[in-house]
Amino acid sequence: MRSRLRGSAMTLAYERRTISRELTVDVPDRSFTVVIGPNACGKSTLLRALSRLLRPSTGAVLLDGADIHQRPAREVAKTLGLLPQSSVAPDGIGVAELVSRGRYPHQGLLRQWSREDEAVVAESMAATGVADLADRPVAELSGGQRQRVWLAMALAQQTPLLLLDEPTTYLDIAHQIEILDLCARLHEEEGRTLVAVLHDLNQAARYATHLIAMRDGQVVATGPPRTVVTAALVEEVFGLPCRIIDDPETGTPLVVPAARHRTAIGVTA
Amino acid sequence: MIVVRTPGGISLRLRPRALAVGLTCALLTLAVGVLALGSGDYPMSAADVLRTLTGGGTPAEEFIVHELRLPRLVTAIAVGAALALAGAVFQTLVRNPLGSPDLLGFTQGAATGALVVIVIGGTSTMLSGAAAVSGFATGLLVYVIAWRRGVHGYRLVLAGIGVAAILTGINGWLLTRAPLMDAARAVLWLTGSLDGRGWIHALPVLIALALLGPAVLAGAGPALRLMEMGDDSASALGVPVERLRLALLGAAVLLVSLASAAAGPVNFVALTAPHLARRLTRAPGPNLLPSALLGALLLVVADQTAQRVIPGHQLPVGVVTGLIGGGYLIWLLTAERRAGRL
Known part of the structure; x- marks a missing residue:
């Protein structure tokens, strides 16, 4: 298993607060790697370091x-892209123009808008389904549309490696699945x-080819969802007693939390 | 959007509207400039002015245009452009539409240096030098205070406001210490005035503009546009965010300091010109070049207005830019409120 992107014995800290010590992580090439773990386990910090x-x-x-x-920032940006958790759309900017900013690492003073730039931006908008929004102001879009536009910008960067920091946060369930399907397609x-970085364990298990489970700033387990997502591990990492069944749609592991309040409908005491 | 491509792989992207705005500003500045060169105690027609500029004037005309009126005009153009360019950079860097050198304390810093020279009694060259140096030093101070593993927009604004408050206090104290004549001179300087400005005032700003202008516009313009989207996004796209911010801040502070040294802390140009430019070009982003051209036009027009509005009495140009800029902001506020955006 080869890894173009690796974190080696990293200590990650903000100011005086240390999040991770001696953290080593490999991202397998051509994988859809998903980092999971409870809040404040250091998964976003890991992604910030990798990016x-x-x-x-x-x-x-x-x-x-x-x-x-x-290495020069611009060179790295041709290989490694990032969809940050929060980005600000400049006032009055249109969709196509925002997406075209993803071409920055490939442009220069005298190479401001090549045919390739134009084609790649069109492709990226088509791939994310925002082509017919091209002339709309970003400010007028819904949350789901906006996230697809940001994703299109990251795609236009044409990097073989793409990091996504909680790409589904703030989206409703349908838009979450839409974004994840899109990611799976890009991957395949x-x-x-x-x-x-994803919060939803079941989504992680369904879409990932490789999981990294973290707790307290350390990696607890890595591997394909089938071996990582077990009742014992979920209990260890999240402190959540549960059962694991097969996802009836995909056959991937599905986490069913144990019922601790027996007042649910149909379960009368 | 127009795209120009050559077979050699060169491709340029131009916005017709921004181009038109820039060109109009430049032409209007030239037109008002010719008018300005022809007006005064010795009136000249536009044709006479153009003849003199191209070397065909009488010795008297030569003297009046080249030694008396042109330096003032050039100072106005350079100061206006420098302030507006710096203002556009500040507003983008701190991601705040109010991010102007006044808010960030740089003009107060320049004023402190100027006031010290006025109080201890120095020449006008010393005054300009002191204003430039102390303005730049204030910029450094604000950056150092705001630094914490990188400088964030709001931290820069807060540090700037704090430093501005302290310096305003010091400036007030210096003013009360000055003898009456010096205090009057100081207040005139603090208002911003182009009266009696010569080549010695115009040149430093011109040189700074010639060196820093292209570097900021061409070298950092595209990256600055990305920084509007947040540090993370810009960084992901390959912008060395912190280094660029320091460089741009340094360039903008230098421009403001030299502009203040030449004409005093002229009010509101740095704040108003970028807003106006953005409204006119309807283009997102910092609009650096249109802002600079508009700033030059604003200051030239303001200076002409200041000289004519009360017959026989010249107003300091800062009074006019304050009235125009303040009026514009209030108009903007009411317009936005009517449109339901504020």
């Missing part, structure tokens, strides 16, 4: 074997390596 928003105080993030902080059809 070079947070510099490890010791250890390093290696991209193709070289320290990510030693375009062969991109994806790394996402």
